[in-house]
Amino acid sequence: MFDGLKDKLSGFTSDVEEDVDEEAAAEADEQAPDGEATDSDAEGVTDETPGPDAPVEADAAAPDADTGTDVDADESPSEEAADAPEESEDTSGRSLTQKAKIMATGKTVIDEADLQKHLDDLELALLSSDVEMGVAQEILEGVKENLTGQTRRRLSSTGNLVRDALREALYDVISVGQFDFDERVAAADKPVVIVFTGVNGVGKTTTIAKLAQYFEDRGLSTVLANGDTFRAGANEQLQKHADNLEKKLISHEQGSDPTAVIYDAVEYAKANDVDVVLGDTAGRLHTNDGLMDQLEKIDRNIDPDMTLFVDEAVAGQDAVNRAREFNEAAAIDGAVLTKADADPQGGAAISVAHVTGKPILFLGTGQDYDDLEAFEPEEIVDRLFD
Ligand SMILES: Nc1nc2c(ncn2[C@@H]2O[C@H](COP(=O)(O)OP(=O)(O)O)[C@@H](O)[C@H]2O)c(=O)[nH]1
Ligand SMILES: [Mg+2]
Known part of the structure; x- marks a missing residue:
């Protein structure tokens, strides 16, 4: 996962570390x-x-x-x-x-002009890996500050000064808004209602099925609600998952009001002591006014505990832009990035949280029900450097 970016980051680290060593040697000889x-x-x-x-x-x-x-x-x-x-x-x-x-001694570790040359290379590497421009800037600032500024950390015991500077800068942008998903679900009044949005074909329905399995593994019951009343075949698709997972599906006929479907699912959950309602919705663009109005209506009438934005990691910049647009149009609480198994550049995984201020909570890593990973910023950063 993220192999291209991994190589680029390691190139930056070793290039700068060479210069740091030379600087350090020169400093030492001076002293x-x-x-x-x-x-x-x-x-x-x-x-x-x-x-x-x-x-x-x-x-x-x-x-x-x-x-x-x-x-x-x-x-x-x-x-x-x-x-x-x-x-x-x-x-x-x-x-x-x-x-x-x-x-x-607090002396410069690396000359700023030399560092700038490397930072320019790093910027290109990040942008070519689909990291959003503002996020790339933030990472560059972080690295620069960690290496040259007043707050520059002391040499770490491992001696990986440059690596640590980059790790820290990456962690800062990836971990924006992180909260403990399990804890939030545990703390909320039951039933907990989670609604999923995003464009067509990114994996919303599949993610709902995976999360039904996820909650089952944690001893929480779920009911599925098919709020995708727009697309033909949507009921059948979700019914198939519900059958496989032995879950109840609430659905209405095509063309009906998605708010009513999710409302019925909430009523079902209350009556049957079900812990979590997972509400699917139709794929839409943030510019589809009619469909966005539907989301707003769900928000008004159901007031879900969480609205999760789903997109595919392989969509790179497009996923980042859509995350921003959906967050502006429909205030998301977090994101799920699917298809992380399909060799994404990594830019979306690095950028979405910083751009929206809302965390990535899960990565989809395949088509099976257990191909879902909790998104742990520290682990992601580790992976980028292992
Ligand atoms: N490789 C891979 N495929 C996925 C993943 N999540 C979903 N898919 C596939 O993406 C396609 C569209 O998924 P679907 O859930 O119908 O998307 P929706 O239109 O957003 O509801 C299906 O073929 C899924 O099997 C994932 O994490 N990895
Ligand atoms: Mg769907």
Whole structure:
């Protein structure tokens, strides 16, 4: 999943990390021009006072050492100096300890002009992966701030400074508006009513069937309501899922009022102690005035607990634009991205939450009932870097 984007992100990380290493090396040489001599001197030092060059390292590594109150004070600096290079040398020949020290001084890790060159590349990579333009900007700002600004974090223990900067920036845009779906359902008065909207063919009906299974697995009963009274064959399609899953379906004839269907399903749920009503609706564009009026009527009369926008991850920019438009027209509470199994670029998964302010709650990952994954921002970010 998201393989193209994954490669591009890893390209950015390694390109910048090379530059960071060079910068770090230059900084280190500036700070301690006798660096080489320092190391060899230090190796020879055991019991005697450190040579004139050594304190540069020793002081930074163990600032408490020169208080002189500790008996070990004379020994510890020399040990540090002698051990460091063997312990954790990276490809640039700088030990992590040395890099940590350079970074802890608050000096620039990477020159802003150099970074800008890489950020331009990253911007292209994000845009070509269907990341929305404003979201790409936000990610670039985040990376820049994490690497050069006042808030720049100290070198992480893993040494993956650039990677962490990018991870954090991605996490910030992906995790917008996240809430715990299960908790919200558990806390709501029963029956919980969830209505699904989106354009045709993106997987609304399939997602409803998957969620019936999802709730069943969590001990919650469901009733399905076919509010897609527009398309011929919609009742039959949902009835088939209901039969497979042994769920009750409430439906009216084609052309009738979807609000009435969902209302009947809510009444059925109340009478039969059913926990969740899953209301399907016809595929529509946000510009289909008549159909959008139907949604508004459902909203007014039923006041669903959640309205979830469904779209396909493979639709990329189109899905992002539709999410924005639906949210403006019909205030969604969250989104489901389907067909994540069909090798999407990843742009929609990264952009939808930031663009709408509403979280992606689930990913559809196939055509079977259990091909539904809770959307965990941290996991998605992990996947982009694994
Ligand atoms: N590969 C894949 N196909 C899906 C997924 N979700 C739905 N589909 C397929 O997409 C097609 C349209 O789904 P449907 O639920 O009828 O879309 P609707 O018009 O929005 O209700 C069907 O063939 C589904 O099997 C998914 O997560 N992965
Ligand atoms: Mg449908």
